[in-house]
Amino acid sequence: MSSGGAQPLNDPRILLIGNANVDVLMGDVVPWPRTGTEVVVDRYELRVGGAAGNTGLALKALGVVDGEGAELIGSVGDDALGRWLEAELAGAMRLTRVPSSTALTVGLTHPDGQRTFVSHMGHLDHLPLERIEAALDAAAPGDLLLLCGYFLMPRLRELAPGLLERAQGRGVVTTLDSGWPSEGWSEAVKGEMLALLPHVDVFLPNREELLGVSGVPDAGRYEAEAVEEALTRVRAAGATRVVVKLGPEGALYDGPDGRARSQAPAVKVADTVGAGDTFNAGLLAGVQRGMSWQAALEPAVRAASIAIASAPRRYPGWDEVASAAAR
Numbered sequence: 001m002s003s004g005g006a007q008p009l010n011d012p013r014i015l016l017i018g019n020a021n022v023d024v025l026m027g028d029v030v031p032w033p034r035t036g037t038e039v040v041v042d043r044y045e046l047r048v049g050g051a052a053g054n055t056g057l058a059l060k061a062l063g064v065v066d067g068e069g070a071e072l073i074g075s076v077g078d079d080a081l082g083r084w085l086e087a088e089l090a091g092a093m094r095l096t097r098v099p100s101s102t103a104l105t106v107g108l109t110h111p112d113g114q115r116t117f118v119s120h121m122g123h124l125d126h127l128p129l130e131r132i133e134a135a136l137d138a139a140a141p142g143d144l145l146l147l148c149g150y151f152l153m154p155r156l157r158e159l160a161p162g163l164l165e166r167a168q169g170r171g172v173v174t175t176l177d178s179g180w181p182s183e184g185w186s187e188a189v190k191g192e193m194l195a196l197l198p199h200v201d202v203f204l205p206n207r208e209e210l211l212g213v214s215g216v217p218d219a220g221r222y223e224a225e226a227v228e229e230a231l232t233r234v235r236a237a238g239a240t241r242v243v244v245k246l247g248p249e250g251a252l253y254d255g256p257d258g259r260a261r262s263q264a265p266a267v268k269v270a271d272t273v274g275a276g277d278t279f280n281a282g283l284l285a286g287v288q289r290g291m292s293w294q295a296a297l298e299p300a301v302r303a304a305s306i307a308i309a310s311a312p313r314r315y316p317g318w319d320e321v322a323s324a325a326a327r
């Protein structure tokens with residue numbers, strides 16, 4: 001167990017590879033605008049977005065620091081928004097500047113709680129490959145690799161099988177949060193993801209993604225046979241362990257060492273953006289500190305639930321999620 005300060009040498013390092021971008025939220029927009037008109041809204045927020053960006057902020061709050069117990073790898077465009085993103089993530093995630101505009105998502109909120117997103121992919125096509133290769137070359141057995149933002153990063157998508165295989169070859173524990181494919185779970189996308197699973201030690205889907213990748217129809221229940229059937233399929237495809245995020249129901253673990261379940265605390269949700277990313281941060285932080293995957297569900301769920309209930313957004317520290325887990 002490490003307790004703040006420098007990371008002891010025998011603790012595994014966390015390697016994160018994924019997407020950080022800028023999110024602009026504006027709203028509420030009602031009714032949907034007609035082409036060629038202008039809409040004025042009351043609320044405006046500029047914030048860090050992208051799975052890796054959110055995970056980086058959550059890891060930092062949990063005491064996992066880039067350059068010490070972790071290496072968080074992402075890129076950023078060479079422009080004003082990129083500078084802003086670098087500053088926001090300073091001390092959490094080091095971004096490599098690439099010759100591109102910074103990826104930007106504009107989210108329009110609507111009074112019924114729905115959101116409409118418009119995204120420009122910008123720098124997300126540029127992988128800082130040299131840094132990734134150096135990090136993999138320096139990795140030690142037992143280190144923890146998290147790939148996220150998979151479907152939003154075409155280069156990562158191309159290179160993922162090789163990178164995961166190489167990591168596993170060094171004894172690194174590979175984890176993957178694919179997110180939702182923008183093209184949907186077509187036969188080709190399912191095939192691509194199932195082919196990746198033999199290189200994934202811990203697969204981290206949410207319930208809908210689990211059902212999507214395994215082609216199991218959504219019966220609309222959390223603990224239904226649908227989830228069971230899907231778990232059987234993804235484990236048969238080669239994922240050694242699976243952690244399924246179940247929103248307000250918490251999370252479920254299935255692996256060679258059995259099953260575990262963690263119920264989410266009842267919270268008043270302020271904003272669910274980044275729930276899954278914060279969960280991943282709590283999970284990896286727990287395992288880094290010597291917890292089993294099963295035990296690490298607790299701090300993972302707790303971290304996510306606390307974050308999404310906060311406004312403005314606040315990511316909890318380790319003591320806060322650990323003391324809750326011990327109760």
Ligand SMILES: Nc1ncnc2c1ncn2[C@@H]1O[C@H](COP(=O)(O)OP(=O)(O)OP(=O)(O)O)[C@@H](O)[C@H]1O
Pocket residue numbers: 205206207245246247248249250251264265266267269272273274275276277279300301302304305308
């Ligand atoms: N309504 C809620 N109440 C309490 N906790 C919640 C709620 N929704 C999500 N969570 C917390 O967030 C965690 C991750 O949930 P979720 O299933 O939403 O992940 P996700 O769909 O991958 O999220 P994301 O949209 O960020 O990718 C849950 O395990 C739980 O701890």
Ligand SMILES: [Mg+2]
Pocket residue numbers: 177179205206276277
């Ligand atoms: Mg998710």
